[in-house]
Each structure stands twice: as C-alpha cells, then as structure tokens.
Amino acid sequence: MIKMEYYLVVSTIMMFVGIYGFVTRRNLLAMLISVELILNSVDINFVVFNRFLFPEQLEGFFFTLFAIGISAAETAVAIAIIINIYRNIRNIDAKSLREMKW
C-alpha cells in the first residue's frame, strides 16, 4: 500500500521544481513548461486527497479533468503569445521583454 504522504512528496517536489524553473529559465517555452509542472502537481494533490480522504465522492477527479482542459487551452493561448513575441522581436528570451515596464 502506497501511503498518501508519498504522493504528496512527489507533488511538492514537482511544485517547487516548477517554481524554480519558472524563476530561473530564460526561455519563455521553458517557463511555460514550468507552469505546467506546477499545475500538474496541484492536479495530483486533488486526485490524491479525493482518493484517500473522501473515496465515496468524485469532485476531486472532476476538478482535475477540468483543470487539465483549462491548462490545455491556456497553453494554446500562451504559445500564441510567444509566437507573436517571436515575430516582433525575433527572440523569446524573458530578459528581452523589458518593454513591459512601460
């Protein structure tokens, strides 16, 4: 029997790997992948809590499915933005996006 805490450790690691990647990666695509890692860690949490704490209910599963759908849509939007940025400045380095200051 795999205990609930093991799952949570995995999801926590995923979460902080994602945060670390988001902060340190220079490439916008890498940052996007990091965001996906964070999202997926939360999805795991939902599923795990549903499975171990409230096995007779299904909200956690459905919420996870819902979140996967949302994140797919969000990724599409993000990639569209990144493509546009590339078209404008021929670069997808986060450091060169200083224009956002003003």
Place this chain on the structure above:
Amino acid sequence: MEYTILILLLPFVSFLVLGLAGMKMRPVVAGAVGTAVLAVVALLSWWTAFEYFSAGRDAAGVFPTVIPWNTVWLPIGGALHIDLGVLLDPISVMMLVVISTVSLMVHIYSLGYMKGERGFQRYYAFLALFTMSMMGLVVATNIFQMYLFWELVGVSSYLLIGFYYTKKEAVAASKKAFIVTRFADLGFLIGILIYGYYAGTFSFTPEAHALVAAGTMIPLALGLMFVGGAGKSAMFPLHIWLPDAMEGPTPVSALIHAATMVVAGVYLVARMFPLFIGYAPEVLHWTAYIGAFTALYAAVVACVQSDIKRVLAFSTISQIGFMIVALGVCTSADPHTGGLGYMASMFHLFTHAMFKALLFLGAGCIIHAVHSNEMSAMGGLRRYMPLTHATFLVACLAIAGIWPLSGFFSKDEILTACFAFSPVMGWTMTAIAGLTAFYMFRLYYGIFWGTENRELHAAHTPHEAPLTMTLPLVFLAAVTCVAGFIPFGEFVSADGAAYAIHIDTGVAAVSLCVAAAAIALATWMYARDRQPVADKLAATFSGLHRAAYRRFYIDEVYQFISHRVIFACISTPIAWFDRHVVDGFMNLLARGANGAAWLIRDMQSGSVQRYCIWFLGGALGLTVLILLIC
C-alpha cells in the same frame, strides 16, 4: 427703454467676433463690421438721449432716474449685494452721447489712419472692448459696477497704448499707464469697501442715517475714491502716465486719452456729488485745489513741449483740472447759490470731448502727412492741408475760449463758478485759461505757420488726408461750433432742476480779453518765420525752460522713489527671501521626492521573473505570518 442694454452688448459681441475671428477676416471687412456696429450703438445712444429728455420732468421738476435693466450679480451677505445694470439719469445719458459720438468718429477715422497697419482687426476689437467698458462705466447702477468697468477701461487703455508692441517705448508706456492707474485704483477700491461697510449698500443713494452715523468715515471713503479718480483723470501727482500714453495710435489718444476715459474721474466725482456736498464738502474743496494746481502745472509744461501730441496731452490734463475745479468749488447743490460748478463741469466735459478729439484727430492727420510728432518737422503746413488747418483752428479757438465756439460757454461757466467760490480761485483759473490760449496758439503756429522745414517738405510733400479722416474732422468742428448754444443747464444741473445759462458779462469780458491777449502774444512770438523773442526767452530762462521741458522732473522723482527706494530697499530683500527661503523649501521637498523615486525605481524592472520572486516571497511571508498568529 430696455433696449439700452444693447448699447453695452453690441460692442461686446463685436469685440468677441473681431477678437476671435478677426484674423480670418480681411482688414477692410473687420473695420467695416466694427464701424457698422458702432454706428448702430451711436444711433441707439442718441435715440436714448432723445427719448429720455423728451419724456420730460417728473412732479418734483427733475428728470427721473430710470433703471431699465438691473440684476443682482453677486450677493455678499446681509443687505449688501453687487448689481449689474443700466442707470439712466441726465449725466449718464449725456456721457452715452459723448462716448458713442467720439467713438464713432474715431472708428471712421481709423479706417483711413490705420490702413495697412499690422493687427488692424485686433485694433478694432480693442476699440469695441473699450467702448463697451466705458459705456458700462457711465451707466453703472452702483459704485461697484463702476469699479468693474473702471478696471476694464484700464485694461483696454493698456492694450491700445501698447498696440505697437514691437516698439519699446510703447510697451513701457502701456505698463506705466496700467501700473500708475492700478495704484490709484487701490485707493478707489478701499474707498468703495469703506463706503459699502458704513453705508450698507453700494448704490449711489444710501440711507441718510447710516451716513450720519458713519461720521468721518464717509469723507475718508470719498477722498479715497477721489484718489482713484485722480489716477484715471491724470491729476497731479498721478498724471505721469498720460503724456507717455501718447505712444499709442493717435485715434486712440483722441478717444481714450482725451475725450472719454480720462474724464472718468470727473464723472466719478459728479456721480458722487450729492454725497460730497452733503457729507464731505471740505474733501470736495481739496479736489478743487488739486485740480487747480494740476491745471497750472500742465499748462506751464505744455508751453515748452515740442512733440505735438505731448502738448495736447498736457492740455488735456490742464482741461481736466478745470473740470475738477468746477466740481470742487461747489458749495451747495443749488446752481443759483454755489452749485453752478457741477453744471459747468459737465458742460465743459461735453464740449472738451468734442474739440479735444478734434485736435487729436487733426494732429493725427498732420502726423500722417509728415511722419513725425516733432514740431521741427512741421511749420507752414496750412498750404498743404487746408481742411485740417481750418478745423484745427476752430478747435484751438474753442479751447482758448473765443466766442461763439463751444469752449467759450463752458469755460465762462467754470470761471463764474470759481469767482463765486473765491476771487483768488477765479483769477488763478482765468490766468490758466490765458495760458491755455497761449500754448494752443503756440502749437497752432508751430504746425501751420512759423518756421517751415522746407528740406523735409521738398523731399516728401505733405498732402491732405483721405476722406475717411477729414469727414470726422468736419463733423466734430461743426459740433464744436454749435455745441455752445445747447441750453445745457436745461438738461444737467446740480439739483436736477432746469437752470437757464446766462453769460456773466464781466467774467466773459475778462476771459475774452485775456484769451485775445494771449493769442496776440503767441502770434507775435511764433507766427513768423524767425522767432527771436521766443529763442531769447528760452535762452534767458534756460534753467526754467529745461525744467519745464522735462516736466519739472516729476518722472525722475518717481524713478528715484520706485527704483532706489522701493526696489532696492524693499523689493530686493523680499525677492531674496522668496527665491531662497520659500522656493528653497519647495525645492527641498521636490528633491526629496525625486531621490526616493530613484531609490525604489529598480523594483519596476519589467522582468517578469523578478516580479514572480517578489510575489512568491510575499505569499510565503504572509503564510508564515498567518501561521505564527494562529
């Protein structure tokens, strides 16, 4: 008679149209619009006068005061409020006629005189503004409305003196005129406030018991108001702005600085006359002494000036002195016993406006012909400009007081009033009237006879002015010829009752003899090609001559007081305090804010990832905080 409000509104609309859209118009169109509006205004004014005086007297035997239009403009609290409106009584109706007539003549004249000038449209806009303000001043229903329009005429005078704003002298003169009159208006304003406080109203007809209770404050208020009037009417020692104001275009000098605006002070005293007589007769007599001294001073200075417009300016100051004297020597409101001066003053105001405007417009024609203000460029002009010569002569005879021209009648009434006050005053004013005749004929001979500047006239032959300029001259000359026979006392008198003017033969004979002698002296001294007598006199009394030419150094005294005393001892320390302490504190605040901004501006790096770290750090911090608290 509600249409009288149009007399104010039409010039104002004309000012707005010409001022805002004038530069889009062609100059001819702008001039035509301005003149046409003024013609309508003049017709309305004349019609108002006709209707007002033909409506007749009321049961008490006086022309009733009509207020066809009035509105509360600014309630101050209590019973005190400032109204704006139109008040018609004999003197305001008389002033309407004078202003609109002279203004119309000046509008027509300027079509020729200002032709081709840069800013022609602007000129007409300012003329309209001035006319509106002056009309508003004379029909004021209360002293505060009078003050508002008083300042407006000051502004339009400033704008018109500085019309040639690229000329340094004109700019300096406009500033001088504005500052000197503003300084005097401070007295006026304080007087109004004292008056309003004690009388409980700004109207011209306060409750008698309030004035009696106020004691010495009412004479003080009236005296302060006279200070304002003295500034506008160029009474000594506040006269210094008027000679310099001649830097403006000559028609403007005719309208503002000879005929209308400068008599505003006289009009003010006449307007407050019942209060002066009732509560402050001694203040009124002081105005007479000031007026007499001013008349004498200006007449002496006028005798030696070489710029023809300066001569006319000093002559204006002197004649306004006559009007003030006439008001000041009144000892009662009954024209039969000591109140004659009121009527005489208004009569002289009326006739003087006509012939002085004529003199200035004539001077404009001459300047137009020889392109100089100096008498040395003139001489012998009678051959080149017969019409200007004839009308100028009429005006000179009128101001000298020769029968049957208008000046004779009004001046005779003034002298009669002065003799009734005291023989000293009477003889002084008679002597000044003689001086008037002398300097006017010195001017006349200097321009039209005397030493001709042949060299200049050969290089550029002087020519008669165009019809638009000579037409007003002829009209004003005609008015000058007949105005003396107007039964003026029938319309205007101190107590409102009809007063039949009768010529005091003794006074008239003396003043005529003095004037004739002065003219004869001027003829002997100045009419010929060579003037040995005048040159010798000037050489003998060179100190006096130079002092009079420099206007007895009054301007230098002002210069000394303003620059060496006020600027050096008061203004400079205040300026230092302002620059270093007041501004310094503000600069310190600004620099502090700037420095703080430099410190925190790095936070706004524009880097998404740095924002993210701040966000996470903040969220973490909050979480820790919440955990610690719970």
